[in-house]
Amino acid sequence: MSIQVHEIYKSYGQVNALDNISFEVKSGELFGLIGPDGAGKTTLFRILTTLLLPDRGNARVAGYDVVRDLNAIRRHVGYMPGRFSLYQDLTVEENLEFFATIFGTTIAENYDLIKDIYVQIEPFKDRRAGKLSGGMKQKLALSCALIHRPKVLFLDEPTTGVDPVSRKEFWEMLKRLQEKDITILVSTPYMDEAALCDQIALMQDGKILEIDTPEAIVRHYPKPIYKVGAHDMYLLIETLKAYPHRHSVYPFGEYVHYTDTRMDFDSGELQTFLEAHNLSEIHIEETAPTIEDTFMELAKP
């Protein structure tokens, strides 16, 4: 096991940021922590990278204890914090040299590991980090996190605020790093990215709701889901919420995802109800559950 987390608790005053968190990540695995803002992802990263002490519980990373073996962990892990911690006034190359120097290495020594990523920003190596686009900052931050050849890489929301093309390229880079036997723990609020991980933990309010492969998480969804459309999205949601047999109702792209409490759901009956409430252009169709649907179901109060 590359990461072992056992019954970790952490509170800030009244807020239980982490409430009995346990999971394991195998060597070479790409493991995703999926959850909205405030779920506790950053707190967990900070504990696993030795920047914060847990109130209770223990964790090991690359075989080292996060409380006792602080120096060893810092040598063996790479951490890309949420707001890329680059030095804005240093150039691209100076940032990378700085991170190499603090780890007692050089860019040349590890160039093969970062080459794929760094070549894309190398043409801008004399530009200050503060003047880079979001996608370029992300690539530089990842290069900096990798420059000492870590065994385990922690990436806290690496794609937040990054354009869709850069997001896609970034996940392709992660897959290539995985082939080089680096274990990766990555957090994201984007459910579509969850499907790209080997295993995911769905997190909310400091708790893990479920851990499994993305395929299994979707397979375990307990009910048929219907996508419902109509001419007025707002009125549609309000009306579905007032339908006596509704189990869940939430917007999903240009449709609303709806589940019913009954086993013998009749779409014709729902259609009549919606028409009686001044809705037109009604469309009701069964659809396959996604990770987001599972999250919504598990997170239901």
Ligand SMILES: Nc1ncnc2c1ncn2[C@@H]1O[C@H](COP(=O)(O)OP(=O)(O)OP(=O)(O)O)[C@@H](O)[C@H]1O
């Ligand atoms: N230093 C702090 N003092 C008080 N409360 C905090 C502190 N840091 C985090 N929290 C609270 O703990 C909870 C978990 O925060 P955390 O930053 O770990 O979540 P997150 O999933 O990373 O979300 P985000 O993406 O917003 O950072 C939140 O309710 C947050 O407000």
